[in-house]
Amino acid sequence: MRPRIASVPSVALAGGTLALGISGLYLAGLAVTGGEIDAGTTVRGVEIGGLSRAEAVRKLERHLGAAGARDLPVKVGERTGTVDPERAGLSWDIQETVDRASRSGTDPVSVFQGLFRSGGTVEPVARVDEGKARAALGQLAKGLDQKVRDGAVGFGDGRVEQIAPRTGYALDVDAAVGALRAAFVRQDTRSPTALPVRETRPAVTADEVRRAVRTFAEPAVSAPVTLTAAGERFTVSGKVLGEHLTMRPDDRGRLQPRLDEKGLREDPAVDRPLDRITTTAADAELRSEGDRAVIAKDARLGHEVTDKALGKAVLPLLTAQGDGRAGTVDVRTTRPEVTRENAAELGLTQTMSSFTVDFEPAEYRTRNIGRAVELINGSLVRPGETWSFNRTVGERTEANGFVDGIIILDDKYAKASGGGVSSVATTVYNAMFFAGVKPVEHGAHSFYIERYPEGREATVAWGSLDLRFTNDSGKALYIQAESTDTSVTVNFLGTRKYDEITSVTGPRTAVKKPGKHVSHDKECVPQTPLEGFDVTVERVFHDGGREVRREPYRTHYTPRDEIVCE
Known part of the structure; x- marks a missing residue:
């Protein structure tokens, strides 16, 4: 029996052959794949397969950079615009994009996988700076935001x-x-x-717009309307009506008609015919006749058409047709406060006081004093009411009927609108003084003027100094005022509370001499010298034949310096 021969060398040979094959595949893989990125890799159509990371970065920066710089078209609602990517903080992260496209390494497994894999398409990585993006979008909104608009x-x-x-x-x-x-x-x-x-x-x-047009707007201006007021008949065209019509939404979004009643009342097409029937109520005019107050002119009823009455008549006609577009406007009767019948009931029966101030004639004085008297005459002051010179006369302007004249400003004469009106203020003050009613506000001139009673005179200045008194007589009080080219007279008519009011003027004290000045001012007004002083005037009340009380009024006058104009 022959011994068995072992096969170990054959196995060793096979192992060596295998090792040689794997090594060859690895080297072949490295040769085939070349760089760090798989073959066939693209980014937005840019081929980067087989490149190293650095090569890929440079190539993508060239190709993607240009594409990423193009403005982006955007739409906000119905409006379109563009956004600059750079300003909006938008850019490509090339490095991160290449990292995603690259192999994980050169180990055998990665190399062997590269032999059997193509890179494919890699999406670029976008980077956004949110702060810049919000700023760019905020700027975009300013141009593209659209405000809501109601029909x-x-x-x-x-x-x-x-x-x-x-x-x-x-x-x-x-x-x-x-x-x-x-x-x-x-x-x-x-x-x-x-x-x-x-x-x-x-x-x-x-x-809703279509409904409003159909049911109101078109009928409203389709034809004129005919109005009758106190027998006066007139028409208002659709064109005129349209100028004073609007439609405004209510809380439910329904358009409601609005008529500008005041504007329509002032329109010449309406104002002219109504002027022929409207009149202002006028109080009876009183005058002083000795100790009695008498009727100089009877009162007159007034007739007026209010804005509200006009609107009430017109609005219902606007949706009517034919003869239905005609209507009547209510005319209101206004009654005067003072009539022949109620004068005695009001207590306007006596002359309470009368005072006259004379002045040197001058055109500006005549005009300004006459205008102030016109505005004051007929003033009715009921019991407990306070009368105001400034409120009654108004600002002394050209529009109010006053002209430039001489006034006292900063302790010297100067030119200003309303010069001479202080003569009226002084006259009213003295009439008030001797009528015995209660003074509330008054002020004397800074220096004394010879034509006025010392310590018993008054001046006024718009916005800073008024002449006011309260009627504490218990009955109504009527101011009658009149003027000539050289004088102004004011009578207080009513019911006397005291038998008599007298005045006691004390001596001048703290007398001070005036100075002298030379003025080169173009508007210089020459001035004569007069000493300054203090004086006390007492108002003395008499009733039942005896003195019942006294009221002292102290006045300080500064010296009136001499002014020479050169």
Whole structure:
């Protein structure tokens, strides 16, 4: 029997052959695959297979950089615009993209896998700076956001105008960051990317606009309306009506008609015919006749058409047709406060006081004093009411009928509108003084003026100094004022509370000599000198034949310096 021969050497040979084969495959794999990126790998059509990482980075920077710089078209609601990727913080992360495309290493397993695998398409990695993106989107919103617009109806030149509603869109910046990044990744520059928005629907719809036009707007201006007021008949055209008509939405989004009653009342087409029937109520005019107050002119009733009455008459006619577009306007009768019948009841029976101030004639004095008297005459002051010179006369402006004249300003004469009005203020003050009613506010001139009683005179200044008194007589008080070219007279008519009011003037004290100045001012007004002083005047009340009380009024006058104009 022959001994068995072992086969170990054959196994060893097979193992050596296997090792040699694997080694050859590894070397072949390295030779075939070449670099660190699998063959056939592309990024947006750019071939990077077989390249090293560094080579791939450089190649992608050249090709993707240009594509990533193109503006991205976007849409906000119905409006379109573009976004600059760089300004919006959008860019390609080339390094991360190459890392994703690369093999994990040169180990045998990775090399052997590369022999049986193609790289395929790799999507580029996008990077976004959210701060820059939000800033760019915020700027975009300023131009592309669309405010909601309600449907509306207008009237122009006698025609009806329809305004279509419009949905409002506001870019949702936070939500839009992701949408912008996605648009950058897609690189679709042919059609705009719709960015997320917050939508606001109009409250007044297109259907509501059509309803308002059909049921009100078109009928309203389709024909004139005819109005009758106190027998006066006139027409108002559709064009005029349209100028004063609007339609405004209510809380439910329904358009409601609005008529500008005041504007329609002031329109010449309405104002002219109504002026022929409207009159202002006028109080009876009183005058002083000795100790009695008598009626000089009877009162007159007034007739007026209010804005509200006009609107009440017109609005129902606007949706009518034919003869139905005619209506009547209510005319209101206004009654005067003082009449022949109620004068005695009001207590306007006596002359309470009368005072006159004379002045040197001057055109500006005559005009300004006459205008102030016109505004004061007929003032009725009921018991407990306070009368104001400034409120009654108004600001002394050209528009109010006053002209420039001489006034006292900063202790010297100067030119200003309303010069001479202090003569009226002084006259009213003295009439108030001797009527015995309560003074509330008054002020004397800074220096003494010889034509006025010292310590018993007054001046006024718009916005800073007024002449006011309260009627505490218990009955109504009527101011009668009149003027000539050289004088002004004011009478207080009512019911005397005291038998008599007298005045006691004390001596001048704290007398101070005036100075002298030379002025080169173009507007210089020469001034004669007069000493300054203090004086106290007492108002003495008499009743039942005896003195019942006294009221002292102290006045300080500064010296009136001499001013020579050169």
